[in-house]
Amino acid sequence: MSKSILGLFQQPEPAADAMDGLKEAGFELGTFDVLTGTPYPEGAFGEYVPQHRLFRFPAFGAIIGFTLSVFLTAVTQLAYPMVTGGKPIMSIFAMLIIMYEMTMLAGVIATVIGIVFESRLPNMQPGIYDTRITEGWIGVVITFDDESKVADAESVLNKAGALEIKHA
Amino acid sequence: MTTAEFGTHNWGMVVDVDKCIGCNACVIACQAENNIPINTQDRVERARSISWIRVERYWEGDFPDAKARFIPIMCQHCENAPCEPVCPVYATYHNSEGLNVQVYNRCVGTRYCANGCPYIVRFFNYWEPVWPESLRNHLNPDVTVRSRGIMEKCSFCVHRIRRESRNARSAGVEIADGAVQTACSSACPTSALNFGNFNDPDSKVSKMKDDKRHYTLLDQFGTDPNVIYLAKIDADKKISAGEAATHG
Amino acid sequence: MQQRRELDQVYTNRKLLNGQLDTPKWWLPTVSILGVVVLIGVVVIATMVNKGLGVTGLARPVYWGLFITTFVFWVGISHAGIMISAILRLTQAEWRRPVTRAAELLTVFSLLTALVFPLIHAGRPWRIAYWIMPYDISRGIYPNIRSPLIMDPVAISTYLTGSTLFLYIALLPDLGNLRDRTTGWKNAMYTVLSLGWRGNPRQWKMQTVGGILLSALMLPIFVSVHSIVSWDFAVASAVEGWHSTIFAPYFVIGAVHSGVSAVVTMMALMRWLWKWDDFIRPEHFDALARLLIVVATGWLAFTFLELTFALYGQDAPEIALREMQMFQWPWNALFIIFFLTAYAIPVPMWLFKRVRTNIALMFWTSILVNIGMWLERFLIIVPGLARRTPFVYTWEAYRPSPVEWTIFIWSFAWVTFLMLLFSKFFPLVPLFEQKESQVFTEDVMIGRAKIPAIVREAD
Amino acid sequence: MASQAVAHESEHHAPPPNVDADMVARELIATTTGASGRFKAWVWGLGILSIAGIVALVIKFIDQGDDSTKWGYVAALVSFLLSVAGGAPMVAMAPVMAKANWVRPITRIASLFSFASVVTLVMLIPLVAILPPLVTEGARRRTIWYEAPDYSPHIWTTLALVMLLITGIMLFYSAALPDFASMRDHSTGWRKRLGKRLARGWVGTDAQWRTLRMRIGMFGTFYFLILVFANFLFTTDFGQSMVPGWRDAILPMYHTVSGFQAGVAGVVIALYFSRKYMKLEKFIHLDAFWSLGRLLFALTLLWIYFFYSSFIVFWYGRSENDIATLNHQIKGPMIWAFFGAMILLWFVPWWILIWNKVRRGTTVMVMGSFVILVGLMLDRIRMFVPAWSVPGDQIHEKWLKVIPETYWPDIFDILIMAGGISLVAFIVMMMTRVVPVLSVWQVQEFNLLSKPIKYIRGHATLVAKPD
Secondary structure, three states: OOOEEEEEEOOHHHHHHHHHHHHHOOOOOOOEEEEOOOOOOOOOOOOOOOOOOOOHHHHHHHHHHHHHHHHHHHHHHHHOOOEOOOOOOOOHHHHHHHHHHHHHHHHHHHHHHHHHHHOOOOOOOOOOOOHHHHHOOEEEEEEOOOHHHHHHHHHHHHHHOOOEEEEO | OOOHHHOOOOEEEEEEOOOOOOOOHHHHHHHHHOOOOOOOHHHHHOOOOOOOOEEEEEEEOOOOOOEEEEEEEOOOOOOOOOOOOOOOOOOEEEOOOOOEEEOOOOOOOOOHHHHHOOOOOOEEOOOOOOOOHHHHHHOOOOOOOOOOOOEEOOOOOHHHHHHHHHHHHHHOOOOOOOOOOOHHHHHOOOOOEEEEEOOOOOOHHHHHHOOOOEEOOOHHHOOOOOEEEEOOOOOOOOOOHHHHHHOO | OOOOOOOOHHHHHHHHOHHHHOOOOOHHHHHHHHHHHHHHHHHHHHHHHHHOHHHOOOEOOEOOOHHHHHHHHHHHHOHHHHHHHHHHHHOOOHHHOOOHHHHHHHHHHHHHHHHHHHHHOOOOHHHOHHHHOOOOHHHOOOOOOOOHHHHHHHHHHHHHHHHHHHHHHHHHHHHHHHHHHOOHHHHHHHHHHOOOOOOOHHHHHHHHHHHHHHHHHHHHHHHHHHHHHHHHHHOOOOOOOOOOOOHHHHHHHHHHHHHHHHHHHHHHHHHHHOOOOOOOOHHHHHHHHHHHHHHHHHHHHHHHHHHHHHHHOOOHHHHHHHHHHHHOOOHHHHHHHHHHHHHHOHHHHHOOHHHHOOHHHHHHHHHHHHHHHHHHHHHHHHHHHOOOOOOOOOOOOOOOOHHHHHHHHHHHHHHHHHHHHHHHHOOOOOHHHHHHHHHHEEEEEEOOEEEEEEEEEOO | OHHHOOOOOOOOOOOOOOOOHHHHHHHHHHHOOOOOHHHHHHHHHHHHHHHHHHHHHHHHHHHHOOOHHHOHHHHHHHHHHHHHHHHHHHHHHHHHHOOOOOOHHHHHHHHHHHHHHHHHHHHHHHHHHHOOOOEEOOEEOOOOOOOOOOOHHHHHHHHHHHHHHHHHHHHHHHHHHHHHHHHHHHOOHHHHHHHHHHHOOOOOOHHHHHHHHHHHHHHHHHHHHHHHHHHHHHHHHOOHHHOOOOOOOOHHHHHHHHHHHHHHHHHHHHHHHHHHHOOOOOOOOHHHHHHHHHHHHHHHHHHHHHHHHHHHHHHHHOOHHHHHHHHHHOOOOOHHHHHHHHHHHHHHHHHHHOOHHHHHOOHHHHHHHHHHHHHHHHHHHHHHHHHHOOOOOOOOOOOOOOOOOOOOOOHHHHHHHHHHHHHHHHHHHHHHHHOOOOOHHHHHHHHHHEEEEEEOOEEEEEEEOOO
16 A cells, blocks of 8 residues: 555644645645545635536336336236235235335445445545544545655645654 | 126125114024134233124114114125235135135235125134034134134135035035025024125025115225125114224 | 524534543543443343243233343434434524434434343243354255334334444544544554544535435335334234234334434533533424424324224223223323323423423423323333233233343433443544534524524525 | 425625625515506406406305305415415414524515405305305215304314414514504605504504514414315315315315415515516515425425325225215316316426426526416415315215216306406505515615624625524
């Protein structure tokens, strides 16, 4: 895994400064990221806004669930055409309810898969991290392809007032 | 949709209330024929007795000129049976001969069907049925002994229907009208209970059911029963126990 | 509504994780006592399955009794979770934050409990595999999907699966937090469970967007579940008092009423047991009580409609049924208690802010509501079945047997037991939401007035 | 339902800037004067249509006043108007209760609809005259008035609608006091005089504001209760009780909910046009449409839910009542209207409103709202026309034995319906000449309570939530 360093801040402002500094220092977006213990308003650190395709997942799941349910409900009735209470063999209005439930179920499951996938989890090598981030500290993590730029990254972090810099 | 129109048989019963004398012979016959557990005093008191057919008695008028009215009630084998669609396992459904059949082996005992039935003719087995030693050999081999935890009800003596149709098939003839008799109808001394095939226009029951006295129980539920009642004719006033009960 | 309180995050962690990081003194004794009760219940259930339903008080024509009532009751309670976490999330109500997880938890566990009752109330439970696992070809018969009893398991399992996943997704950041606070095998466990959560913008965005999306998806399920449960009853045209078109929304709003009350009860308990006075505050109870007033009044309107249109037909059996339900012993007593506890006592009390912000009073009133709502289900199901129609030749009223009561009590012990067990390993108050509300609330000075304000992201 | 989520895609525009209070007052007061030519033309057209409608109503009453089976369409119209004109002010109320900030600028335009309840009353008059009494030749028909006097339905429904009108106007007025004051201060001519008279010495002291808020809350609550009550009475007395055996407990709630749906749709339409043609973009932010869109979407789903939960019960129950009701209400001669309603009231709006992009825009939203209104009209027709076409000698049977011949609209009905609807539009348009279409003080409050801020590096809005 490539080299990466983590600068720790206690306040959002200096963290944001660090992010700006990194942009100016010519690090392209995506190579550096901010770690927080709570969600901040989007773009609060001037970080790049992550793109996602979450909305496709439920639609996809719903379609699968719907087709499955149509098949299931229709086949179970046609395979055993037993008249009950003078209801039609293909009782659409009874089928609708089960079709609805299965559609929603598949939609939800697909959404959850989507959430996990889109947040790039599970990730068993999370990389450089600090437990104080869940205590309100803010981490700015930079990953390098070449070792040369480590120094100016550190300088940027220090200039912004990083309380601590970790290497990994 | 109803199954009666595409089957060759549509078994049904015509009950002439006018002829019923309330002797309860049908009830006894049914109990004996269908291996129904003995209704001990305790079960009757706890409203857990099982009687596939019952004779209800109503009093009309006040003493001294009170009249007793009788009406035998068994499963009505409705075409639009409320009990059927609610069963999750098809344990009760409508077969092609117009019977509302109860498949004991499928039943899981949700008792939902009994909730749906307005005639209260479905019964639940709370305990494993037991018979005294002396009665062990009196059980009818043609009829399943129902284990605990399942529903049961009048089957129009389906085993007799099967037997007759087997005989007819082996003899290569149609089932003659009146060949099939349920336990209750064969036991009825006044032939108030008449069993037969409604799809055969010349059968006895088909002729009887067009009588102008005919009515069905609780018709406001639209169940379309296969048991037709013929109203009681009264010298002084034209009202039958059945109607009194129906519009009760 | 939400007073702003500066809470240091370290403090927040320590307080809200006190259940997991160190065990409270009362925890072990309580859990063991509950465990004993649960054990007794399980034994009783086993004996009932072994002996047969004769041990219950059921008798013709009342074929459904305490079990189905309690089933409906627990399904109703389960409507707390999505009501709180989904609807309030979509309406961006700030005060929902400390409540959401506990509510979702209540949903999951009460559904698990509710599912037990249809199983054990059947005559041959061991055969119910036939309609839970319907598609074994060896049996050669499929289930009858026209039956509401098939729609029930489908709907409830959908709801259960959905809320469980929802719960887990919302748990991820807190699992990461616990991972950072723990060591040893616990640390390993939380590391695996948190899937390597780090808290970068992408993950947080998925939390917010995904949370709202899931809420939007869960909402229709939430509505459908209790509607389908209500159709178990409403489709039976032969049962006066059941065959009413209003049942679906009527049951749903009743479920919300009882569910939200149950959440109030739980919040009070959490506040007392874990000493979370800083996080679960009077204004939360205040907000919930305001919500409850609206819900309860809506529910009352539906009750009124249900009654009106029951009598609307002016059929003799229907009127006889209502007469029994309201004026005959013992139903009349139950009916009076039901009305007093479900509406007449709590709602007028909630009108006063002093009551709304008094935790003890809220605790007791919310319990009252649930007594009333249980009675409501009982009064719908049993008198409806003990019909007053022609050809009902047994006018036997139904009296629950000790066995049924034991199993009824078991269900409560079971839910509490599961809750406490969960609380040992996972935080009951979502920490990150708590902190988020710290980040997202500020005070604005309008003139001299200090007014709490919320940061809304521009969209 | 995926896109019901309040996600915000990549576009990250800063929220629109605030407007200074004095500018708000000046510009909004200015909108009452200086109507464009197009506006005048519309007003004339609508006015003529309305007069034609009223005339047609009178003639129809003289001509066919004796035959109740011919009045189904008028009943449907009354129900439609009750839904739209009655439901719209609720849009002003419900979110206010929830302290939503986006609703503040648009409460006025919603509460203007309450004046249109006049039309509902006018159209109700002949119906009340024709509605058969509870007891006809000795037989009492099924109603909610079990043993009540014979004319209770007539009295109480009328009373409820009158109450609705009064409360609606009171709601409007109590919220409009400060605006009359600002008219008094900034307007000219008769508007100035009117403002002077109606402002009742409003200067905006603390006490006055407190009473104002109290009044709004009080009248809002009353209005809601009365609206539900009116829906309940109208659907039962003028709908269900006209059909033997029609017993649908959910119908009043169904009617109310679809009424809210129609009300929101009406508000969206009014909002769209006033925003477009009165240049109010900087007061009515897209945020309002966004929130209204979500509300409308939810109500659209509620419609199908309420409908299905009554339908499935009939479908399973299949007692004689149930079958008769289904055949009469749905499978009968009005099936075209039913399917039309189903498509236009649920299916099409559902597929329109499900998209975030649509709910962030205005044009497609307003189209969807029009679709909903048409669908609602069809829905009311399929409910009330069959109900009223039941011959008077059958309405106290136990259940409907034969499905009666339906009644097709004649020229009068068409004129009446067109007239009634255009009269509503006419009244609302005229009211915008009298008072500002957006409530001045609430726009100012909106700007006061929410201000765009720069949060660290990102854009956000800071919304104050006063208790």
